[in-house]
Structure formats: structure tokens, C-alpha cells
Amino acid sequence: MSQVIIFPRGQLTELDRARMDEVGIVAVEADNPEQVVITAPGVPLAGADDLMLSALHAVVECGFGSAATEFAKELRRRLTTRETQANSHGAGDRA
Structure with a gap:
């Protein structure tokens, strides 16, 4: 599962996004980052x-x-x- 980081809108450049994507980070920009809700799926007990x-x-x-x-x-x-x-x-x- 990728790590998700919420940033204020307009803070990231395309280069920033590309670098984060390379290491598995999902960058999300929002007008109000403090109001963003993230739901992460649970880890199964057995694969x-x-x-x-x-x-x-x-x-x-x-x-x-x-x-x-x-x-x-x-x-x-x-x-x-x-x-x-x-x-x-x-x-x-x-x-």
C-alpha cells in the first residue's frame, strides 16, 4: 500500500509529484488539508x-x-x- 500525504493546494510542482510517485507516495492537494479524511484498508490476517x-x-x-x-x-x-x-x-x- 502506498503512503498518502495531503498538501495544501499549489504547494507541489510536477517534479515534486514525480519524485514522490517514484518512491510510492501518493501526493494529494486540497484546499483544506485538515478536513481530508483518508480510509486505509486493513491488513489481512493471512495471505x-x-x-x-x-x-x-x-x-x-x-x-x-x-x-x-x-x-x-x-x-x-x-x-x-x-x-x-x-x-x-x-x-x-x-x-
Whole structure:
């Protein structure tokens, strides 16, 4: 999520806006900055990867032997390996 900063109207130049945009800041100009209301979305408790790995863990650990279980085991192995490699290299890229 980008950081949002409210400025009085006319304070920013185009160069100011471009520089802030480069670093992920959303610059908003308003006639009355003190009256601006910003709503920030909440952070989810679990991401898509967490949900997927939890579902796979449940399927794998339930103990049923079937093609679905074998699929889940293999997918879990691959995702866990990818996650471990990404974390050990300090990179968040899982592409």
C-alpha cells in the first residue's frame, strides 16, 4: 500500500509529484488539508499463500490415499521448497 500525504493546494510542482510517485507516495492537494479524511484498508490476517499451504497441509495430513492426496502432496512439496528458497535468499519473489 502506498503512503498518502495531503498538501495544501499549489504547494507541489510536477517534479515534486514525480519524485514522490517514484518512491510510492501518493501526493494529494486540497484546499483544506485538515478536513481530508483518508480510509486505509486493513491488513489481512493471512495471505493467499498462507491459505493455500494450510489447505494443502490439511489434505496431506488427513491420511487418505488417493490421486487427490498425491497431487496435494506434490504441490505442497513444490510450494514449500519455493518458499524456503525465497526466504533463504532474502527475496520475496516467488514467480
